[in-house]
Amino acid sequence: MSARANILRSSAAHAILIAYTILALYPVFLIVINSMKSRRAIFNEPLALPTRETFDLVGFHTVLEQGNFLLYFQNSLIVTLASLFLVLLFGAMAAFALAEYRFRGNLLMGLYLALGIMIPIRLGTVAILEIMVAANLVNTLTSLVLVYTAQGLPLAVFILAEFMRQVSDDLKNAARIDGLSEYRIFFTIALPLVRPALATVAVFTMIPIWNDLWFPLILAPSDATKTLTLGSQIFLGQYVTNWNAVLAALTLAIFPVVVLYLIFSRQLIRGITRGAVK
Amino acid sequence: MGNMTLEKVCKSFGTVDVIRDVDLQVEDGEFCVFVGPSGCGKSTLLRMIAGLEDITSGDVLIDGEVVNTVPPSKREIAMVFQSYALYPHLNVRDNMGLGLKQARHPRAEVAAAVDRAAKMLDLEKYLNRRPAELSGGQRQRVAIGRAIVRKPKLFLFDEPLSNLDAALRVQTRIEIANLHRELGATMIYVTHDQVEAMTLADRIVVLRDGRIEQIGAPMELYNNPANEFVAGFIGSPKMNFLDAPTLGQPGRSLGIRPEHLTLSREEGQIEGRISHVEQLGGETLIYLRADPHGLITVRLFGEHGAVVDERAFVTPDLTRAFHFGTDGQRLAA
Ligand SMILES: Nc1ncnc2c1ncn2[C@@H]1O[C@H](COP(=O)(O)OP(=O)(O)OP(=O)(O)O)[C@@H](O)[C@H]1O
Numbered sequence: 001m002s003a004r005a006n007i008l009r010s011s012a013a014h015a016i017l018i019a020y021t022i023l024a025l026y027p028v029f030l031i032v033i034n035s036m037k038s039r040r041a042i043f044n045e046p047l048a049l050p051t052r053e054t055f056d057l058v059g060f061h062t063v064l065e066q067g068n069f070l071l072y073f074q075n076s077l078i079v080t081l082a083s084l085f086l087v088l089l090f091g092a093m094a095a096f097a098l099a100e101y102r103f104r105g106n107l108l109m110g111l112y113l114a115l116g117i118m119i120p121i122r123l124g125t126v127a128i129l130e131i132m133v134a135a136n137l138v139n140t141l142t143s144l145v146l147v148y149t150a151q152g153l154p155l156a157v158f159i160l161a162e163f164m165r166q167v168s169d170d171l172k173n174a175a176r177i178d179g180l181s182e183y184r185i186f187f188t189i190a191l192p193l194v195r196p197a198l199a200t201v202a203v204f205t206m207i208p209i210w211n212d213l214w215f216p217l218i219l220a221p222s223d224a225t226k227t228l229t230l231g232s233q234i235f236l237g238q239y240v241t242n243w244n245a246v247l248a249a250l251t252l253a254i255f256p257v258v259v260l261y262l263i264f265s266r267q268l269i270r271g272i273t274r275g276a277v278k
Numbered sequence: 279m280g281n282m283t284l285e286k287v288c289k290s291f292g293t294v295d296v297i298r299d300v301d302l303q304v305e306d307g308e309f310c311v312f313v314g315p316s317g318c319g320k321s322t323l324l325r326m327i328a329g330l331e332d333i334t335s336g337d338v339l340i341d342g343e344v345v346n347t348v349p350p351s352k353r354e355i356a357m358v359f360q361s362y363a364l365y366p367h368l369n370v371r372d373n374m375g376l377g378l379k380q381a382r383h384p385r386a387e388v389a390a391a392v393d394r395a396a397k398m399l400d401l402e403k404y405l406n407r408r409p410a411e412l413s414g415g416q417r418q419r420v421a422i423g424r425a426i427v428r429k430p431k432l433f434l435f436d437e438p439l440s441n442l443d444a445a446l447r448v449q450t451r452i453e454i455a456n457l458h459r460e461l462g463a464t465m466i467y468v469t470h471d472q473v474e475a476m477t478l479a480d481r482i483v484v485l486r487d488g489r490i491e492q493i494g495a496p497m498e499l500y501n502n503p504a505n506e507f508v509a510g511f512i513g514s515p516k517m518n519f520l521d522a523p524t525l526g527q528p529g530r531s532l533g534i535r536p537e538h539l540t541l542s543r544e545e546g547q548i549e550g551r552i553s554h555v556e557q558l559g560g561e562t563l564i565y566l567r568a569d570p571h572g573l574i575t576v577r578l579f580g581e582h583g584a585v586v587d588e589r590a591f592v593t594p595d596l597t598r599a600f601h602f603g604t605d606g607q608r609l610a611a
Pocket residue numbers: 291294296314315316317318319320321322323470
């Protein structure tokens with residue numbers, strides 16, 4: 001009786017999850033299949049798979065021949081990875097300090113750092129632009145990395161502090177007795193133990209950065225510093241849009257995120273299962 | 279060498295006083311056990327000795343030197359934790375050797391010290407395993423090994439056996455006792471298991487609410503408790519506290535250990551009803567309800583039949599009884 005109820009419940013759960021997965025992935029799937037079709041086929045039968053007649057890689061050719069595409073790609077990758085690294089490093093360090101040390105104003109400091117979760121950084125765009133102009137950083141990738149690091153830190157600190165609190169005090173104390181410095185304790189003991197949380201934060205941080213159009217447009221619109229999302233905009237005209245090229249660019253833009261996601265989710269799962277069998 | 283002195287040591291977390299005016303002298307080579315109910319500050323006191331917790335006021339001295347501001351790694355102490363606290367990413371060998379390695383001892387010396395400790399604790403087979411691949415008992419032996427390798431002046435144990443099952447606890451307890459004999463080192467051991475306290479200690483320190491209630495050798499505390507709290511805390515099953523006035527005795531309560539009561543069906547000083555019987559083979563525990571004394575435990579040697587709800591009488595051996603006043607302190611005999 002209860003076994004059957006269990007099967008029912010778990011198949012219901014699976015049905016819901018599968019339905020959600022289809023719903024979430026279908027637009028992505030549409031983009032990918034349409035990127036490989038001729039312009040006419042895209043409009044005539046947007047939901048059809050490419051057939052021998054409609055198969056056409058013209059979009060990819062346009063994108064790759066546009067010359068700068070690889071550079072944009074590289075810019076996006078540099079900005080995303082650099083910001084991600086800085087967010088994870090500083091976020092974890094701040095989280096460790098908040099979780100580990102008793103100091104005056106600890107709680108206030110934590111609230112202050114978490115404030116950024118509620119206030120979107122775009123509200124400060126004008127001020128940020130002024131700062132970047134004053135610092136002579138307009139049209140550099142550095143300006144983007146700085147802004148994205150600031151944007152990602154609040155949530156990172158908030159989530160990681162919670163996990164840092166769960167790292168065993170005894171373990172840290174044992175390391176102190178063995179003469180490890182606080183930095184060594186942070187890097188060799190605390191960080192590896194919160195790896196699943198780091199992976200989660202990495203995914204949450206990475207995707208908005210990769211997809212962002214706003215700050216590249218405002219802070220670094222020069223051709224040498226364009227990111228992929230901004231670079232793809234040239235295909236979206238006011239009167240004509242080169243849909244083949246747009247879809248091809250979007251398809252190509254998906255890959256790096258998927259690869260990064262696979263790397264992190266591997267960590268995530270490893271972390272979860274290790275916790276379970278301990 | 280390795281004596282330790284606490285002078286008027288206090289600790290507050292914010293406005294909460296956790297340790298209040300503790301004075302204690304632990305001699306070289308002594309095995310000193312801290313006992314007390316949960317939350318009385320045993321672990322906090324131990325961590326203050328280790329340097330893991332700041333001292334609000336007072337002094338901690340190791341070998342006659344004030345170490346209040348000396349970091350833990352420079353105090354020449356070693357600590358064993360209840361949760362083992364082994365480094366998950368290092369194998370047993372590196373776990374045990376890390377302290378010496380950090381102190382920049384030559385590699386050969388570290389290896390020799392690890393091998394010696396592993397031999398003492400029968401860990402040679404496991405030197406290349408990670409902590410996750412060991413059983414709880416093995417992990418705790420590694421943690422003890424890690425402490426030995428450092429050759430500390432002072433060993434600190436914080437409830438090292440409470441995560442082990444009963445059989446392993448007995449075995450590891452004996453191992454720790456042997457270790458103390460072999461090394462002759464000074465050890466401070468926190469527990470709330472009073473069998474551990476009684477069997478291991480040269481001296482027991484009974485704590486309550488951050489204060490020392492009494493210090494003494496196990497049998498001294500057993501036979502001569504200073505107050506009702508210590509009398510009730512040391513000894514298992516717990517001492518009975520009878521209502522002194524109804525028995526025509528001085529003070530508020532009369533403390534009598536379960537083995538110093540005689541049970542009879544016909545006559546005796548206190549009448550009650552048997553409410554529960556525990557047969558342990560070697561001894562029998564009989565619980566008797568008698569007003570106004572409450573539940574009285576009687577300990578009889580050997581096997582004794584008794585029926586629940588049966589009427590029975592108990593008589594205390596007044597020569598073995600303790601008298602406590604209204605403040606809980608012992609009355610002068
Ligand atoms: N970081 C802290 N902040 C505030 N209070 C604390 C802190 N650490 C411990 N305490 C308080 O100090 C008291 C003593 O704690 P401690 O851990 O020393 O107890 P214990 O005697 O070791 O208890 P147990 O037998 O349960 O381990 C407790 O009341 C506890 O709530």
